Amino acid sequence: MGAFLALGLFQGAVYGLLAVGIVLVYKAKRVFNFAQGEFGGVAAFTAFAIVVGAGLPYWVGVVGGLAAAVLMGLVVERVIVRPLESSSRTIMLVALVGVALFTIAIIVLLGQPIPRVMPPLIAGGGVNILGAGILPQQLILMAVLAVLAGAMAWFFKTDLGLAVLASSQDTRAAQVVGISPVAVSRLVWGMAALLGGIAGLLYAPVGIFTPGFMTLTMLVPAFAAAVLGGMTSLPGAFIGGLAIGVVQNLGIYYLGQQLKVPGAAELGVFALLMLVLLIRPQGLLGKEA
C-alpha cells in the first residue's frame, strides 16, 4: 500500500512535467497540445543516438536531445500551427494528433520498434521510500518538476510572460502595443518543446523505452493532471500530476490487485477525469474562463 503510494507520487512527477508544458500552450494559445509527449520522445531518441550510438559524453546527448526537441517545436509551429491559426480548435487538435502519430512513425522508420535502455544520469541503487525502491533518476525528476513548475509560474509574472498572456487574450490589441503574435507563438512552442524534451530525457532512463512511449501511456494521464489542476494553473499542474499518479496506483492496488479488474490504472484516471469535469470543471486551482 505504502509502496504503491510512493510509486504513484514519483510516476505522477512525469505526468506533472508533461502537464506543465500542456498548461503553458493552453494558457498562451488555447490549444490542447497532443504533440507534447512526442517532444520528449524525440529528445530521448536523439540523446540515445548520441550517448549510446555514437558514444559521446552524456551532456552532449542532453544538449543534442533538447536541441532536437526545440527544433521540432519550432518546425511544428511554422508548418502546422501557424497556417491553421484561423481554423477551428477541433481541426487544430486533429492536426496535433497527426503530428504525434507522424513523429512516432518517423522514429519507428529510423530506429525500428525495439525497446532501448538509456543510462541514467546518476547510476546506483534505489532509495527505499515507504517500501518502494525509488531510483535516483526519479528523485531528480521530482526535483526538476518542482523547479520548472515554479519557474513557469514566475515566467508568467515577468514582462515577457505578461506579453504572452496579453497576446492570448486579445491578439490585435497586443499587436497595437508592440507584441508580435508570431514571436509569441514561436516563444511558446519553443518553450513547450523544451519542457517536453526535459520530461522525455528524464523519464527515458527510468525504464525501458520504445517509440511512442511518451504518447501512448503518458499523454492521457498528463492531460488529466492538467485538467485536475485547472488547465491554466502551473502549481495546479504540479499537484494534479502527483494526484493522478497516486490515484492511478491506488486504482492498481484496490481495483487491480484486490478486485482483479483489468486495466485498473486507466479506469482510475478516467474516473477521476470524469469526476473533475462533472463536479468542478474549473479544476483545483483554475480560475473561471
Added chain:
Amino acid sequence: MATATMVMGRIKVQRRFGLALRVTIVIALLALAALPLVLGGDVWAQRISRAAIYAIIGLSINTLTGHAGQISLGHQAFVGIGAFAAAFLASRLGAPLGFGLAAAAVAGALTAAFVGMVALRVTGLYLALVTLAFGLTAETTIFNWREFTGGGAGAFAPRPAAVSGDHAFALLCLGVLGLVLYIDWRLVSTKAGRALAAVRNNEQIASTLGVNVTGYKLAAFSLSGLAAGLAGGLFAHWNQIVQAMDFEFQVALVWVLMTVVGGLRSRLGVVLASAFFALLPLTLPNFLSSLPWQPSFLNEAVYHVLPPFIVVVMLLIVLRFFPGGFGQLLSPVTRWISGKGEKS
C-alpha cells in the same frame, strides 16, 4: 424565331446526350469498382468487406463530427463493443447473424449515448480528451473482461452458413454500407439534418430557433454509435475472432484522420478515403516487397507503421491546402454528374 428554336433544340439534344453520358460514366465507374469482387477471387472479396466496414466507421464518425460538430477520439470503444457483442451472441448463445448484428448496433448506440450524456456537460477540447480516455478505458478494461470477451485470447465469431463464403460476406457488408449511406442521405436532407447543422454552428442560436439541442446531440451520438456498433459486428464476423488489441487507440485516431481526409460531410469522399485506408495495410506490404529495389530501412516491422504514416502525411496536406478533403477535390466531378452545375 427559327434560330431560337434551333438553339433550344441543340441545348435539348446536348442535355439529353449529357444525361446519357453521365449515366454511362456512373455505371462504368460502379462496374469498375465491382470488378475486383467479380474477378479478384476470395482475396479481393475479403478486402472489399474490410473496405465496406471501414466506410461504415467513417460514415459513423462523419455523423458525429461532420453533421453534429462533436468530436470522438474514442470510436474504437463503440466499434469494439459491437464486435464483442456480436461475437458473444454468435459463439456463446448461438444466435443467428441478424440478431447478433442488431445487438451489436444496440450495444454501440447505448455506449455512444452514455458518452453523449457526458458531451452535454463537457464540450469542445475537453470532450475530445474524455472520449480519448474513455476509449483507452474501454480497450483495457471492458475488452479484457474475461466473462464477456474471453480476455486476451479473444472471442470467436463464426460466420453462419449463408454468408460463410467471402463473396457472400462481401455482399452483406456492401448491403449494410448501402443502408448506412441511405440513412445518412435521409438524415441530411430532412429536418433533422438542418437541426444538426444549426447545433453544429451555434448551440445557443439553435436553441432560440426551437431546436432541441440536447435531444439532437444525444441522437447524433446514438446514431453514430449504432453505425459503429454495426461495423464492429461485421468486423467480428469478417475476422471471425475479436481481440482487445484490435481496438488500440491509434486505430481510433487513424479513423478520425481518415474521415477528415475524406472530407467531413462528403459521403463519397468519406467512403473513398475509408476504403483507401482499409486497403492500404493489406496491399502496401505486397506492393513494396514486389518492388525490384528494396531500400535498406524497409522491413516487416516498418510495413506496419507505414500506413498510419501515409494517413498523417495526407491529413497534414489536406488540412493545409484543401480543408474539404477528397470531397472538395471531387466536387466538380460530382456536381457535373448530378447535373447541379448546369444552368437550367
